[in-house]
Amino acid sequence: VVGTAENGVEAVELVARLKPDVVTMDIEMPVMNGITAVKRIMSRTPTLILIFSSLTTEGAQVTLDALEAGAVDFLPKRFEDISQNQEEVKGHLCAKVWQIGTDALRRNLATRPAPATATLSHTASASPHPLPLISDNKGWVEPKRIALVPGALRKFNVLAIGASTGGPVALQEILTRLPATFPLPILLVQHMPSTFTNAFAGRLHNLCKISVKEAEDGDLLTPGVALLAPGGKQMVVEPRGNHMQVRINDPEIGQIYKPCVDVTYTSLARQFSGRVLAVVLTGMGADGREGARLLKKGGSVVWVQNEQSCVVFGMPGAITEAGLADQILPLNEIAAQLMLGI
Numbered sequence: 001v002v003g004t005a006e007n008g009v010e011a012v013e014l015v016a017r018l019k020p021d022v023v024t025m026d027i028e029m030p031v032m033n034g035i036t037a038v039k040r041i042m043s044r045t046p047t048l049i050l051i052f053s054s055l056t057t058e059g060a061q062v063t064l065d066a067l068e069a070g071a072v073d074f075l076p077k078r079f080e081d082i083s084q085n086q087e088e089v090k091g092h093l094c095a096k097v098w099q100i101g102t103d104a105l106r107r108n109l110a111t112r113p114a115p116a117t118a119t120l121s122h123t124a125s126a127s128p129h130p131l132p133l134i135s136d137n138k139g140w141v142e143p144k145r146i147a148l149v150p151g152a153l154r155k156f157n158v159l160a161i162g163a164s165t166g167g168p169v170a171l172q173e174i175l176t177r178l179p180a181t182f183p184l185p186i187l188l189v190q191h192m193p194s195t196f197t198n199a200f201a202g203r204l205h206n207l208c209k210i211s212v213k214e215a216e217d218g219d220l221l222t223p224g225v226a227l228l229a230p231g232g233k234q235m236v237v238e239p240r241g242n243h244m245q246v247r248i249n250d251p252e253i254g255q256i257y258k259p260c261v262d263v264t265y266t267s268l269a270r271q272f273s274g275r276v277l278a279v280v281l282t283g284m285g286a287d288g289r290e291g292a293r294l295l296k297k298g299g300s301v302v303w304v305q306n307e308q309s310c311v312v313f314g315m316p317g318a319i320t321e322a323g324l325a326d327q328i329l330p331l332n333e334i335a336a337q338l339m340l341g342i
Helices: 008-018 034-044 057-069 086-110 167-175 194-207 261-271 289-297 314-321 331-340
Strands: 022-026 048-053 073-076 134-136 139-141 158-163 186-190 211-214 225-228 234-240 243-249 276-280 301-305 327-329
Touching: 008 022, 008 034, 022 034, 022 086, 034 048, 034 057, 048 057, 048 086, 057 073, 057 167, 057 194, 073 086, 158 167, 158 261, 167 186, 167 194, 167 331, 186 234, 186 261, 194 211, 194 225, 234 261, 261 276, 261 289, 276 289, 276 314, 289 301, 289 314, 301 314, 301 331, 327 331
Parallel strands: 022 048, 048 073, 158 186, 158 276, 186 225, 211 225, 276 301, 301 327
Antiparallel strands: 134 139, 234 243
């Protein structure tokens, strides 16, 4: 720890002077609140910011504002919401700070020297050229670049996107660029508390041309409609007459992620053999890898976000290292690739 700030104004000044790798910040601070401080820091000294938030409906709205302002992830302000074991809480916080910071360092070291280009922010809105290198078991390699052809999306029955750390901003980047006439149903699995998913779905719905809603048990899969798995639950699909519906289930004992990308992908692999387009975005851990393995076994297609545009390359990296990725793309090219396939 290189510095401690008592309020938002002091935080902005200290970040500019000390240039830390990661900042942890409370949204509620005196003099200047956390959202304003995040905006100031990101405009003056862009830095990875992890915010602390209350797990309430009101807290969800402010947290989403902070993420949109530039924060990369959040943790509950009440550590009891993570675990009653204080040592476990400390370990979780340290692991998250370490993962976010080391992933950023690795991206900086991996970028190929080249003539000056715009720096990618955490929204990955800048040009992805020249291509960053990505790591696999054999060292540093070029991302795959295989463009879809018009009409290619017709071979799929559903688009399924999974994400964790950095996912809210990444999902917004992709979904806001899709037309209202997007031809596939969309299933979204974002690691997020139960009090946050409805607010997040509502925000996406207001920003997007497609419809977005928090999934409810029995919702039908409908083209141009994105269903977001509710926090604290698991989302699977099953037939209902001539249609497919989502079922929202309580998590089983031992399931770490609620919702879990693997659970949804496994269900899709059973119901839509060879006809799923799965996309795995930024996130810690390896959720999605085993589900992607089953999807690939059945002939479906798996895309992942590339390392340079991820906040954390854990989930896409696990799929890449397992040799399961058909496409490895910068965030700001994923929607464009989907549009090419319409």
